[in-house]
Each structure stands twice: as structure tokens, then as C-alpha cells.
Amino acid sequence: MSQQVDKSLSLANPSPRNLSNPQKLGLGLVGIGLAFLIVALFGGAKGQSLFFLISSLSTMSIGGLLYGYFEYKGRPAGIKNHGVMFFSESSKGVWGWIIGITLTTFYVFLYWFPEYMAGLISIFDPLSHAIGKGNASNWFMYGVFYTVAILVMGVKFLYKYRHNRYQMIRTGSVMFFQLGFAFLLPNILYQMKDVYYDWTSIWPLRYYELFPNSVNDLLSHGGLGKFMVFWGVISILLITPILTYFFGKRWYCSWVCGCGGLAETAGDSFRHLSDKSLKAWKVERWLIYSILVLIVLVTGFLWAAKLPALSSMQGVAGEMSKWYGFFIGAIFSGIIGVGFYPLMGSRVWCRFGCPMAAFLGLQQRFFSRFRITTNGGQCISCGNCSTYCEMGIDVRAYAQKGQNIVRASCVGCGICAAVCPRGVLKLENGPDSGQSRVEEGNY
Amino acid sequence: MHIVIIGNGIAGITTARHLRKLDSDCRITVISSETDHFFSRTALMYIYMGHMKYEHTKPYEDWFWGKNRIELLRKHVQQIMPSEKKLRMADESEVYYDKLILATGSAPNRFGWPGQNLGGVQGLYSYQDLQTLEQSTPGLKRAVIVGGGLIGIELAEMLHSRHIPTTFLVRETSFWNGIMPPEESEMINQEILRNGIDLRLETELKEILSDENGHCRAVITNTGEEIPCQFVGLTAGVHPRKELTAGTEIETNRGILVDEYLQTNVEDIYAIGDCAELREPAPGRRAIEAVWYTGKHMGPVLAKTLLGTPTPYRQTTWFNSAKFLDIEWQTYGDVRNQPQDGEKHLFWGHADGTKSVRIIYDATSGTVKAFNLMGIRYRQEVCLKWIDTQTHIEEVLTNLGLANFDPEFYSQYEAAVIEQYNAQNGTSLTLKTRRNPKKVFQFLR
Incomplete structure (x- = not known):
């Protein structure tokens, strides 16, 4: 019965979206920008790269900003989730599927058939000549798209959460790290020193960063290369444990990381689509820790195979790293990770796949001062916190018992605390002996 | 032992869960005609506003009940027969019980207004009410809400979220000022108006007019104004549902009367939650406290009593919460x-009109008695400890940071509250403890 009624409540789309004229203009501009890209894709931008580049990116950015601004303009600051479950794009309706399939297709071509995108990639040449190296590659183009998406959708998110300083500072942070340390600095260093290094992407997320070939390659680039190797090693072995102890894994996952950055900005409209069931949690734990073990093994084997005595391992280790790159690096983190945003939520990769998240999560679970504190017995079990948890944590299950929440997967985005209508949840760093967990039934 | 619970709301379900926690053998049956599974009634508004679907409002997954052997029966109880210890359902089937718990909740008040049973006129309490509201929504040009309480403002927010022009009739001179002090009440008035809801204070419903199909077409107010509308929401409070006690020996007043063990006058029949009326409430407390937290508190207590450890229900220090639009x-x-007599109120309000802190203390002894927070979150455990240990207002103020529960990076107003106190009392207190989880941890230990 509940199923039937649920449909009548949700699929009737009782509140057709009232788009204001500026929003229609914004969508129109995004459409025009897309049209430029499609023309370029089919080779129509030959000799006019700069014009196509500027036209497409500016119309899409301005259109996106217009749309975002007028979505929330004139409405009092506060939680803006009206209609999320009714709108097609955010409730796995037709638009959700169209966006999902389009993104997935884009990623398939980006990873395996970039030659079919040559026309599109070539419009990025002028930008690549300015801040990158040589003609644009598919990855340079992707970096531009990625950064623009985080910036434009980041501004929308900032405006949406203008009442919440935690959200604003956190979002400013992911925008800053993406633009400065994941896009500009790596490309400029590549141009000047011929060495490419993404400062925000740490092994084992950037799984090949500590592979012997990458390390040797960096080491051959003088002092800077040596520093990059040093930075990569202390990032995972020293910086990560210290920051995670004090702040939880959020310092990385929702403040610095590019994958997290995209999820928190462009993916914000899909955060509620994560599966909250106990079953999904079980799948999550098996998958993510298996992948962590796998990448540690692959990296270890590759180094072991460098030893003369174990050189026979070379073949196996090489194959393993190839398959890891194919299944985890490309299919999981790229294609499913972003392509499935509108179907499985914005943190599919972060939750089920990312070995860095797994590593940080183990620390967060067992030795970190971070937790989400529950405010006594004020919970009314409404479910907003669980619904809007992008990591699929059933936050309510803890909150309604008056328990603090210490979960490996929590990225500390703070949305549960923001959407809670009764002020029950608070992200905190501090001592927690377990005594602060209130015995059920006291409330 | 077969324990049967009528009603699958927070009170009934909490009892069922705790019975199973304490005892793995007893047979537990929960009967409801509302929904198959327990859902959060307070979240109904979010379904209508599109923040959540019905599925999201269920605090437990559907397998939970089978796994914990809590039998769910989707039936409507027609009659209680205490002498035979059985229940008769609307479909004529029967259920026998050893112990019976009535957790039937509330129903919206209807005060005999002409036209109160017309089409398009309803309250908002049950899942069925939400369905009715959904059916009434298409084509609505204006809605009128009658009654300025928590459900009234929720319903106003719901309709407003669907861009339906809404007129909100409030009998009092200011929203909910029977409960809220004037400053807070005025803040809510302004919040309602800021959102574009047509708030009419000191306005009462006189009559609801019908169209030719028996559907409401307008209301007439006590000022004689006729407001055309296609929907009327009646939200002038709720009353306990006690109709099942009709024709039995079970004593009732406004609600179903229970002793401190939550037992009715009939052996083996208990009542909890909204429908229960305490024969002897604690001093200064109401006999019926129809809020979520009451059901949540009574459940575990009753479970212990039923399993052989008689445990009285004690009304602990009152707390409550809500959200008025934003x-x-x-x-x-x-x-x-x-x-009240011998009481002093310290009130600090933010200039933006959306945040305030009120601390109530005893004028002679200076002990803190209560906190009222708007737009600012305070820690329940800290505030209750201060109240329960009769802490002095100045002690509380200098350590006010302990209570701060706002998100990180939010502005902190503790110093401003102290300034207000200093200005009123000629003191020169300063804030000693700012927001600090470590100190909270030590304080509560």
C-alpha cells in the first residue's frame, strides 16, 4: 500500500517547477554553450579555437551562475530542499537518466576513445598554450571542465547555504584547492619544469603516484621532482594521520579533495540518492576495504618486483596494476563515480571505491577526535539527516538514540547538521570516551 | 505473554522495541490502521514539501520488525472487550491479549464551526490527512488555516512551499503568545510575514461556506470578512483519541486516565503517549503532554513495568523544540x-530579528530555571544539568559557551548575552568559557 501511495505523492509532480525568466535565460545560455561544444566535437571549430573556447565556457558559466542565483534569490536564507523529491533531475526521473547517460558516455569517450573528441579537445589549445604545455590533451580539457564545474556550481552552493558559515568556508576551500592546487599549479609547473603533479590528489587515491615508474620519473626531474616524491610520501604517512586525528577525514574529503569537491558542488543536487540501507553499508565495507588492500598489494608487488631476487614478479605485478587502472581507476572512479551521480548519488566512488577514503576512514573510526554530536533527546526521527547524507549513513539511527556518530565513511560535509530541523547534530573535534554516548531510554 | 499495542506511533513503537530489548520471549503485536510501518509523524510536512518521500520517514527498515519478532497488524480495532481480554476488529476478526496498551494518539480539534465537515476542510495529523491534502492541492487558488499553533505554522509552510497563497487566521494578538513570551512571538509573526504568508492576528473563524458540491468556497471571519478559498486547514490543537474506551469500564477525562505506572483503572490495560492523561501530573506540569518526546519517554518505562519491574513514569525537566519556517x-x-512570581527574565535579541536567547532565573536565589532559544542551538544536556542542579545565573552566564551547539564558525553571542545582563544588573561579568567541546566533556562527566 505504501508503495502505491508513495507514487501518488511523488510522481504526480505536484509542483511544476516555476522557472523565472532569468533562469530560463540561464538555461538557454548553458544550451548555447553546449551547442558550441557539440559543433566543436564534430570538427566545426577548426581555426577558431579561441572563439569557441571563450564562447562555450563563458555562456555555460554565466548561464549556470544566472540559473543558480535566481534559484534562491528573493527567498529567505535557509534550507532549500523544496521539491527535491519531485523534480525529474533530482529524483531519478527522465532528466536524471538523461544526465546520467550523457555523463557516462562522455567518460567512456574521455578514457578510451579520446581520438573521437579531437575537435572538441583542440579548442582548448589556446588555454593550454597559455597555462599548460603544448596542445591540449583530453586530460587538460577534462581538467578545465572539472574546475569550471566546481567553481560555477560552488558559487550556486555558496548562495544556497549563505546562512551557514561552515558550508561557505568549506565550499570556498574546495574551490580554492581545485583551482589553485589541482589545476593551475600542476599545469604551470608542467609548462615551466616539465613535470606534472596534482598536489591535492594523494596516493592511494591517485594510485600510480607511488608506483616505481612514477617515482623514478619524478626523481629524474631534479630538486622539484624529489620534493614531489617527498611530499607524496609524507602526505599519506604523516600529514594525513595528524590532520585526521584532529579534524576527522573531512579535512581532506570535503575540504581539499577534487573528487569530493565535485561531489559537494556539482553533485549537491543528487546527494540524497545514496542508498541508506544496512545492506548497502555491508557492500560498502567489503568493497572499499578490498580496494584498499588491493592497491597496497599492487604497489607493494611493483616495488618488490624491482628487487633482483623477485624480478619474476614483474609480469604479475604489471598485469595487476594494469587491471587496477582499468577497473578501479577508469571504470569505478571515473565513469561510475561521476556518471552515476543522478542515479546513485554524488559519492558513489568516495563511499564504495576510494582507497584513500578507506584509509582515512579507518583512522577516523579508531583514532580521531572527530564525531557528530547528538543533542540529547531532541531527535524527532524525521529522517532529514539520513536522507541528505551523501555517504548513505543512517544518521537518524544514532541521533534518535541520543548517540554520537562515529563512522568511518563520514566526510564531515555537515549537511545533516544543517538540515536538522531541531538542532540535534553538531560536527565536533574533541574528547569522547564513549561516556558521551547516552544510554538509550534516558530520553 | 501476548502484549498487544494499539497504535504504531512513537509511543507504541518505542514500547514494543523496549519490550523486545528486555525480553526475547513475549509475543508483541502492534495494530494500526494508519500505515503498515512506523513512520515519523513530525516528518509528514517534509513529504508534502518534497524534501523526503514516505520511505525516508520510516526510522527502521521494513525487515526490522520481522527480525525482532514484532508482529504488525494492519487492521482497525473496533472494540475492546476487557472481560474476555480480546479486541474486535472492523473486519470482525478477533485478537486476544494478556496485556493491552492503548497508544492511539490524537486527533485534530473541531469546535463545531458551521461547515467544518465540508470537502476541502481538514486537520493535519495522520498519514491519511496528508493524502487528503495532496488530493486537495491541485488547482488551489487560496488556502485558509485556522489556529495559530505548531501544526498551523507547519501547514502554512507546506502550502507556501507549493506556491499556494495562504491566509493564516490566528485568534491571539500575536502568534502562539499563550506559550511564547512576547518578543519571541513577535519574531515568529515577522518570520511568517517575511515569507509572504497572509497572517491575520486577532481573527477567528465564524463559518465555512459551501459551494454547490459540498466543497468549501470561502470562510467568514469574526470581522465579517469573507475570504474565498478552496481549502481550510483546521489546526486549533488536538485532543486525545479515546473513542475505543466507549462502552468499557476504562475511565477517561479529556484523555485516558492513567496512574503513575501508566495503567488505566482496568487491570492489564495501559495507555501512553498523546492519548494518556496522568491522574497526578508533577507540579506545574500538564496531565496531557502531546509531544513526540512524551511517547519516547513513556515507552521504555512501561516496557519495564510490563515485564515485572514496576517503574513509575516521572515527568523529567521539560524540553521541546520546533522550527518556525527558517x-x-x-x-x-x-x-x-x-x-511568573519571583521570576526574572534575561532576554537578548539579535538585531536581525531571527535569533534570541532568554534565560529565566529565580529573582531571590538566582538559580536558573529555563532557557528559550530562537535561531540559536544550545546543548540539552548542559542546560538540563544547570537547571537540575540549581546553578546560579551568574555561574551559568560566565560559562555560557558550554551550552553553545551552533555549527562551527558561527558567530557566538554568549558575550552579548552577558552584556545584556550586566546592563540590567550593574554587574561586570565576563565570559570565562567559550565554546569548547573539551570543557563540555569535562562538565558533563
Whole structure:
């Protein structure tokens, strides 16, 4: 019965979206920008790269900003989730599927058939000549798209959460790290020193960063290369444990990381689509820790195979790293990770796949001062916190018992605390002996 | 032992869960004609506003009940037969019980207004009410809400979220000022108006007019104004549902009367939650406290009693919370709309009109009695500890940071509250403890 009624409540789309004229203009501009890209894709931008580049990116950015601004303009600051479950794009309706399939297709071509995108990639040449190296590659183009998406959708998110300083500072942070340390600095260093290094992407997320070939390659680039190797090693072995102890894994996952950055900005409209069931949690734990073990093994084997005595391992280790790159690096983190945003939520990769998240999560679970504190017995079990948890944590299950929440997967985005209508949840760093967990039934 | 619970709301379900926690053998049956599974009634508004679907409002997954051997029966109980210890359902089937718990909740008040049973006129309490509201929504040009309480403002927010022009009739001179002190009440008035809801204070419903199809077409107010509308929401409070006690020996007043063990006058029949009326409420407390937290508190207590450890239900220090459009409200202790005898109120309000702190203390002893927070979150455990240990107002103020529960990076107003106190009392207190989880941890230990 509940199923039937649920449909009548949700699929009737009782509140057709009232788009204001500026929003229609914004969508129109995004459409025009897309049209430029499609023309370029089919080779129509030959000799006019700069014009196509500027036209497409500016119309899409301005259109996106217009749309975002007028979505929330004139409405009092506060939680803006009206209609999320009714709108097609955010409730796995037709638009959700169209966006999902389009993104997935884009990623398939980006990873395996970039030659079919040559026309599109070539419009990025002028930008690549300015801040990158040589003609644009598919990855340079992707970096531009990625950064623009985080910036434009980041501004929308900032405006949406203008009442919440935690959200604003956190979002400013992911925008800053993406633009400065994941896009500009790596490309400029590549141009000047011929060495490419993404400062925000740490092994084992950037799984090949500590592979012997990458390390040797960096080491051959003088002092800077040596520093990059040093930075990569202390990032995972020293910086990560210290920051995670004090702040939880959020310092990385929702403040610095590019994958997290995209999820928190462009993916914000899909955060509620994560599966909250106990079953999904079980799948999550098996998958993510298996992948962590796998990448540690692959990296270890590759180094072991460098030893003369174990050189026979070379073949196996090489194959393993190839398959890891194919299944985890490309299919999981790229294609499913972003392509499935509108179907499985914005943190599919972060939750089920990312070995860095797994590593940080183990620390967060067992030795970190971070937790989400529950405010006594004020919970009314409404479910907003669980619904809007992008990591699929059933936050309510803890909150309604008056328990603090210490979960490996929590990225500390703070949305549960923001959407809670009764002020029950608070992200905190501090001592927690377990005594602060209130015995059920006291409330 | 077969324990049968009528009603699958927070009170009934909490009892069922705790029975199973304490005892793995007893047979537990929960009967409801509302829904198959327990859902959060307070979240109904979010379904209508599109924040959540019905599925999201269920605090437990559907397998939970089978796994914990809590039998769910989707039936409507027609009659209680205490002498035979059985229940008769609307479909004529029968259920026998050893112990019976009535957790039937509330129903919206209807005060005999002409036209109150017309089409398009309803309250908002049950899942079925939400369905009816959904059916009434298409084509609505204006809605009128009657009654300025928590459900009234929720319903106003719901309709407003669907861009339906809404007129909100409130009998009082200011929203909910029977409960809220004047400053907070005025903040809510302004919040309602800021959102574009047509708030009419000191306005009462006189009559609902019908169209030719028996559907409402307008209301007439006590000022004689006729407001055309296609929907009327009746939200002038709720009353306990006690109709099942008709024709039995079970004593009732406004609600179903229970002793401190939550037992009715009939052996083996208990009542909890909204429908229960305490024969002897604690001093200064109401006999019926129809809020979520009451059901949540009574459940575990009753479970112990039923399993052989008689445990009285004690009303602990009052707390409550709500959200008025975008303004959150938390209250700890006994807050009245006017200072009571021997009471002093310290009130600080932010210039933006969306945040305030009120601390109530005893004028002679200086002990803190209550907190009322608008747009600012305070820690329940800290506030209750201050109240329960009769802490002095100045001690509380200098350590006020302990209570701060706002998100990180939010502005902190503790110093401003102290300044207000200093200005009123000629003191020169300063804030000693700012927001600090470590100190909270030590304080509560």
C-alpha cells in the first residue's frame, strides 16, 4: 500500500517547477554553450579555437551562475530542499537518466576513445598554450571542465547555504584547492619544469603516484621532482594521520579533495540518492576495504618486483596494476563515480571505491577526535539527516538514540547538521570516551 | 505473554522495541490502521514539501520488525472487550491479549464551526490527512488555516512551499503568545510575514461556506470578512483519541486516565503517549503532554513495568523544540509567556530579528530555571544539568559557551548575552568559557 501511495505523492509532480525568466535565460545560455561544444566535437571549430573556447565556457558559466542565483534569490536564507523529491533531475526521473547517460558516455569517450573528441579537445589549445604545455590533451580539457564545474556550481552552493558559515568556508576551500592546487599549479609547473603533479590528489587515491615508474620519473626531474616524491610520501604517512586525528577525514574529503569537491558542488543536487540501507553499508565495507588492500598489494608487488631476487614478479605485478587502472581507476572512479551521480548519488566512488577514503576512514573510526554530536533527546526521527547524507549513513539511527556518530565513511560535509530541523547534530573535534554516548531510554 | 499495542506511533513503537530489548520471549503485536510501518509523524510536512518521500520517514527498515519478532497488524480495532481480554476488529476478526496498551494518539480539534465537515476542510495529523491534502492541492487558488499553533505554522509552510497563497487566521494578538513570551512571538509573526504568508492576528473563524458540491468556497471571519478559498486547514490543537474506551469500564477525562505506572483503572490495560492523561501530573506540569518526546519517554518505562519491574513514569525537566519556517526553537525548563512570581527574565535579541536567547532565573536565589532559544542551538544536556542542579545565573552566564551547539564558525553571542545582563544588573561579568567541546566533556562527566 505504501508503495502505491508513495507514487501518488511523488510522481504526480505536484509542483511544476516555476522557472523565472532569468533562469530560463540561464538555461538557454548553458544550451548555447553546449551547442558550441557539440559543433566543436564534430570538427566545426577548426581555426577558431579561441572563439569557441571563450564562447562555450563563458555562456555555460554565466548561464549556470544566472540559473543558480535566481534559484534562491528573493527567498529567505535557509534550507532549500523544496521539491527535491519531485523534480525529474533530482529524483531519478527522465532528466536524471538523461544526465546520467550523457555523463557516462562522455567518460567512456574521455578514457578510451579520446581520438573521437579531437575537435572538441583542440579548442582548448589556446588555454593550454597559455597555462599548460603544448596542445591540449583530453586530460587538460577534462581538467578545465572539472574546475569550471566546481567553481560555477560552488558559487550556486555558496548562495544556497549563505546562512551557514561552515558550508561557505568549506565550499570556498574546495574551490580554492581545485583551482589553485589541482589545476593551475600542476599545469604551470608542467609548462615551466616539465613535470606534472596534482598536489591535492594523494596516493592511494591517485594510485600510480607511488608506483616505481612514477617515482623514478619524478626523481629524474631534479630538486622539484624529489620534493614531489617527498611530499607524496609524507602526505599519506604523516600529514594525513595528524590532520585526521584532529579534524576527522573531512579535512581532506570535503575540504581539499577534487573528487569530493565535485561531489559537494556539482553533485549537491543528487546527494540524497545514496542508498541508506544496512545492506548497502555491508557492500560498502567489503568493497572499499578490498580496494584498499588491493592497491597496497599492487604497489607493494611493483616495488618488490624491482628487487633482483623477485624480478619474476614483474609480469604479475604489471598485469595487476594494469587491471587496477582499468577497473578501479577508469571504470569505478571515473565513469561510475561521476556518471552515476543522478542515479546513485554524488559519492558513489568516495563511499564504495576510494582507497584513500578507506584509509582515512579507518583512522577516523579508531583514532580521531572527530564525531557528530547528538543533542540529547531532541531527535524527532524525521529522517532529514539520513536522507541528505551523501555517504548513505543512517544518521537518524544514532541521533534518535541520543548517540554520537562515529563512522568511518563520514566526510564531515555537515549537511545533516544543517538540515536538522531541531538542532540535534553538531560536527565536533574533541574528547569522547564513549561516556558521551547516552544510554538509550534516558530520553 | 501476548502484549498487544494499539497504535504504531512513537509511543507504541518505542514500547514494543523496549519490550523486545528486555525480553526475547513475549509475543508483541502492534495494530494500526494508519500505515503498515512506523513512520515519523513530525516528518509528514517534509513529504508534502518534497524534501523526503514516505520511505525516508520510516526510522527502521521494513525487515526490522520481522527480525525482532514484532508482529504488525494492519487492521482497525473496533472494540475492546476487557472481560474476555480480546479486541474486535472492523473486519470482525478477533485478537486476544494478556496485556493491552492503548497508544492511539490524537486527533485534530473541531469546535463545531458551521461547515467544518465540508470537502476541502481538514486537520493535519495522520498519514491519511496528508493524502487528503495532496488530493486537495491541485488547482488551489487560496488556502485558509485556522489556529495559530505548531501544526498551523507547519501547514502554512507546506502550502507556501507549493506556491499556494495562504491566509493564516490566528485568534491571539500575536502568534502562539499563550506559550511564547512576547518578543519571541513577535519574531515568529515577522518570520511568517517575511515569507509572504497572509497572517491575520486577532481573527477567528465564524463559518465555512459551501459551494454547490459540498466543497468549501470561502470562510467568514469574526470581522465579517469573507475570504474565498478552496481549502481550510483546521489546526486549533488536538485532543486525545479515546473513542475505543466507549462502552468499557476504562475511565477517561479529556484523555485516558492513567496512574503513575501508566495503567488505566482496568487491570492489564495501559495507555501512553498523546492519548494518556496522568491522574497526578508533577507540579506545574500538564496531565496531557502531546509531544513526540512524551511517547519516547513513556515507552521504555512501561516496557519495564510490563515485564515485572514496576517503574513509575516521572515527568523529567521539560524540553521541546520546533522550527518556525527558517527559525529553529529550542526550550529547556518551564518557559511561560510572562514572568511568573519571583521570576526574572534575561532576554537578548539579535538585531536581525531571527535569533534570541532568554534565560529565566529565580529573582531571590538566582538559580536558573529555563532557557528559550530562537535561531540559536544550545546543548540539552548542559542546560538540563544547570537547571537540575540549581546553578546560579551568574555561574551559568560566565560559562555560557558550554551550552553553545551552533555549527562551527558561527558567530557566538554568549558575550552579548552577558552584556545584556550586566546592563540590567550593574554587574561586570565576563565570559570565562567559550565554546569548547573539551570543557563540555569535562562538565558533563
